[in-house]
Amino acid sequence: MKILVCISHVPDTTSKINFTEADSKFDTNGVQFVINPYDEFGLTRAMWFKEKQGAHVTVVNVGGPETEPTLRKALAIGADSAIRVNSAAKDAFFVAKQLAKVIQDGDYNLIIAGRESIDYNGGTVPGMVAALIDSNFINNCIGLEIDGENVVAIREIDGGKETISTTLPLVIGGQKGLVEESDLKIPNMRGIMTARQKPLTVLEPTPDGAQSTSVSFEKPAPKGAVTLVDADNLDELITLLHNEAKVI
Numbered sequence: 062m063k064i065l066v067c068i069s070h071v072p073d074t075t076s077k078i079n080f081t082e083a084d085s086k087f088d089t090n091g092v093q094f095v096i097n098p099y100d101e102f103g104l105t106r107a108m109w110f111k112e113k114q115g116a117h118v119t120v121v122n123v124g125g126p127e128t129e130p131t132l133r134k135a136l137a138i139g140a141d142s143a144i145r146v147n148s149a150a151k152d153a154f155f156v157a158k159q160l161a162k163v164i165q166d167g168d169y170n171l172i173i174a175g176r177e178s179i180d181y182n183g184g185t186v187p188g189m190v191a192a193l194i195d196s197n198f199i200n201n202c203i204g205l206e207i208d209g210e211n212v213v214a215i216r217e218i219d220g221g222k223e224t225i226s227t228t229l230p231l232v233i234g235g236q237k238g239l240v241e242e243s244d245l246k247i248p249n250m251r252g253i254m255t256a257r258q259k260p261l262t263v264l265e266p267t268p269d270g271a272q273s274t275s276v277s278f279e280k281p282a283p284k285g286a287v288t289l290v291d292a293d294n295l296d297e298l299i300t301l302l303h304n305e306a307k308v309i
Contacts, residue, residue, distance in 0.1 A: 062110065062115075062116040062117070062170050062229075063117050063167065063168065063169045063170050063171070064107045064110060064111075064116050064117065064118045064119070064170070064171045065119050065120075065163070065164060065167065065171070065172045065173070066118060066120045066121070066135070066172075066173045066174075067100060067103075067120075067122075067160060067172065067173065067187075068097065068104070068122045068131060068132060069096075069097035069100055069175065069178040069180070070094050070096075070097075070122060070124050070127070070131045071094060071096075071097045071178050072092045072095075072180060073092070073095050075093075076091075076092045076093055077092075078280065080280075084277045084279065085276065085277050085278070087278070089127075094127075094128075094131060095131065096131055096135060097175050097178045097179055097180075098175070098179060098237075099174075099175025099176055099178070099179070099235060099236050099237075100174065100175040100178075101175075102175070102236060102238075102239045102240050102245070103173035103233070103239060104118075104135055104138060105239075105240045105244055105245050105246055106173065106235065106239045106240050107140070107173055108138065108246060110171075110207065111141075114207070117141050118139070118140045119140065119144060119167065119169070120132055120135040120136070120143045120144070121143070121144040121145070121160065121163055122144075123146040123148060123156045123160065123266070124145065124149065124150060125147065125149060126145075126147075128145060129145060132145060132261060133256050133257075133261070134256075136255075136259045136261070137248035137252040137255070137256035138248055138252065139246065139252065141259065142259055143259065143260070143261040143262070144163055144261075144262045144263075144264060145261065145263050146159045146160075146163065146264050146265075146266050147263050147266065151271035152272060152273045152274070153183045153185045153186050153189060153273075154269075154271065154273070155266075155269060155270065155271040155272070156186050157185075157186050157189035157190045158193065158267060159266050159267060160186070160190050161193035161194050163264070164190070164194050165194060169230070170229045170230050170231075171207070171229060171230070171231055172187075172190065172194075172196070172231070172233070173233055173235055174187040174233070174235070175187075175236065176200055176234035176235060177234070184234070187200060187233070187234035188200065188232075188234070190232055191232040194230070194232070196230045197227045197230065197232070198231070198233070199216055199225060199227070199232075199233045200233070201216045201217045201218070201234060201236055202214055202215070202216050202234060202235045202236065202239055203216060203217050203222070203235075203236060203237070203238030204216075204239065205239060207229070211228060212228060212229060212231055213225070214227065214231075215238075217236070288301060
C-alpha cells in the first residue's frame with residue numbers, strides 16, 4: 062500500500078500573529094512553524110500501517126524552501142520520503158490541484174490529510190482533492206482500518222459516530238481520534254539523523270491558478286476590562302448584564 066500524507070506548515074498556536082502590507086499579508090517574522098496538528102494525527106496513523114502492514118509512506122507539502130524543516134521532521138518521525146511542490150500555497154483550490162497531480166503521478170492508494178489546517182481553517186482541500194482524482198472521501202475521520210482493498214472507517218458526526226465501509230483508493234480528512242495525543246511520535250536522535258539521508262523531491266507546480274485572493278485580515282478585538290461586582294449587589298449585576306453585556 063502506498064500512502065501519501067499531506068502536511069501543512071502552520072504557525073505554532075503560541076505564536077503571536079501579525080499582518081503587514083495594510084493587513085493583507087501574514088507576517089512570518091519571529092513565528093515558529095510546526096506540522097499541522099490534524100496532519101500529525103494522520104501521519105502517526107500512517108506509521109501504524111507502515112509498521113503493521115509494510116506500507117510505504119510519503120509526505121507532501123505545497124510551499125517554499127522554508128517548509129522543508131517541517132517535512133524533515135515528518136521524515137524523522139518515520140516517513141520514507143518527502144515531496145515539496147515549490148510554490149506558496151495560494152489558495153485551497155491551487156493546493157488541491159498540486160496535490161492531485163502528485164497523487165496521480167505517484168499512484169497512491171491512500172491519501173491522508175487533516176480535516177483542516179489550523180492557520181486558515183478552510184477545511185476544503187481534502188474534499189477538493191478527492192473530487193479531482195475521483196476517489197472515495199471520508200471527512201472528520203476518527204478511526205481507520207484497512208484489509209487489502211477494503212476499508213472500515215469511523216467518522217465523527219453531530220451527536221455521535223458513523224461507521225463506514227468503502228474501498229481504496231481513498232482520501233480522508235483526519236482529526237484527533239484517528240490516534241490519540243499520547244500516540245503521537247516524537248523524533249528521536251536516530252530518526253533525526255536518518256531523516257537527513259531520506260529523499261526530499263522538489264517539484265515545480267502545475268500552472269493552475271488560484272481561484273480566490275485574500276483581501277485583508279483582521280485580528281479579534283481586544284477583550285474589554287473586567288468589571289468586578291460585589292456578591293451582594295445583585296441589582297448592579299443585573300443592570301450590567303442587561304445594558305452592557307446585553308445577554309438578558
